[in-house]
Amino acid sequence: MEKQKLWINGIAVILIPIVVAWVSNTFASAIKQNEVQGQFVEIAIDILKETPDEDNPKENLRKWAINIVNKYSGVPLDSATTKELTYDFSLLANKTITIPVPEYQNSQFIGKKTYVHPNFSESLDRLNDFAQGSGIEIYVTSSFRTSSNSQIRQISPATRSRHLIGYAIDVNVKYADKFYNSRLLSKYPNDLPDPVVEFIQHIIDNPLLEWGGHFNVKDPVHIGLIATEEEYDKIYLEMVDGILTDSKPIQ
Numbered sequence: 724m725e726k727q728k729l730w731i732n733g734i735a736v737i738l739i740p741i742v743v744a745w746v747s748n749t750f751a752s753a754i755k756q757n758e759v760q761g762q763f764v765e766i767a768i769d770i771l772k773e774t775p776d777e778d779n780p781k782e783n784l785r786k787w788a789i790n791i792v793n794k795y796s797g798v799p800l801d802s803a804t805t806k807e808l809t810y811d812f813s814l815l816a817n818k819t820i821t822i823p824v825p826e827y828q829n830s831q832f833i834g835k836k837t838y839v840h841p842n843f844s845e846s847l848d849r850l851n852d853f854a855q856g857s858g859i860e861i862y863v864t865s866s867f868r869t870s871s872n873s874q875i876r877q878i879s880p881a882t883r884s885r886h887l888i889g890y891a892i893d894v895n896v897k898y899a900d901k902f903y904n905s906r907l908l909s910k911y912p913n914d915l916p917d918p919v920v921e922f923i924q925h926i927i928d929n930p931l932l933e934w935g936g937h938f939n940v941k942d943p944v945h946i947g948l949i950a951t952e953e954e955y956d957k958i959y960l961e962m963v964d965g966i967l968t969d970s971k972p973i974q
């Protein structure tokens with residue numbers, strides 16, 4: 724009996740300081756964490772107190788601030804308030820999104836309606852001539868695309884997608900009643916009929932054009948007009964203005 728008690732006492736002597744140290748350590752870090760969190764909430768509230776500026780809504784910063792408040796304040800915001808605090812979307816919601824580029828049509832172009840920037844038309848005319856000569860039809864699956872409202876005010880989208888400025892089309896190539904899609908075109912120059920190979924070669928050889936099959940992430944259905952970053956940003960801003968002011972398409 725006496726032996727067992729001693730043994731338990733022994734454990735207690737060793738364990739109690741460890742437990743005390745552990746508990747106080749946990750408390751200390753909890754307090755520290757609360758302080759940091761408190762500071763974050765303060766910063767977040769400062770950000771949200773600012774009235775969003777239409778030209779520079781700092782939307783991502785405001786979203787971050789809202790997340791901080793939701794996480795650490797103990798009183799999460801409801802979704803309507805979150806929306807109001809992020810950005811006054813009513814500014815954009817009442818705008819009709821017009822397509823700021825004209826429709827492009829030509830004899831070999833089939834598929835979806837094609838909207839491209841007029842700068843791209845001449846290259847597409849040449850592509851059309853080539854396709855006509857070799858019995859190819861160009862089935863367009865995608866052309867001009869808008870970014871979503873929430874991104875529309877960005878100076879330039881991270882990817883500088885040519886589709887956002889009407890400088891790109893995605894196509895399947897139709898030859899002898901067969902469609903050559905992304906999977907088939909990615910085999911270029913193998914396993915494709917000569918006219919299809921020549922069609923792609925024609926795109927590659929045109930110094931004004933870029934073919935998506937040469938991208939790091941292969942996108943063989945993509946045909947784009949080359950633009951410098953400066954040119955891209957200039958056109959992108961014109962597009963955004965065109966969309967936001969309901970102006971007529973760029974002709």
Ligand SMILES: [Zn+2]
Pocket residue numbers: 886891892893935942944945946
């Ligand atoms: Zn594309």
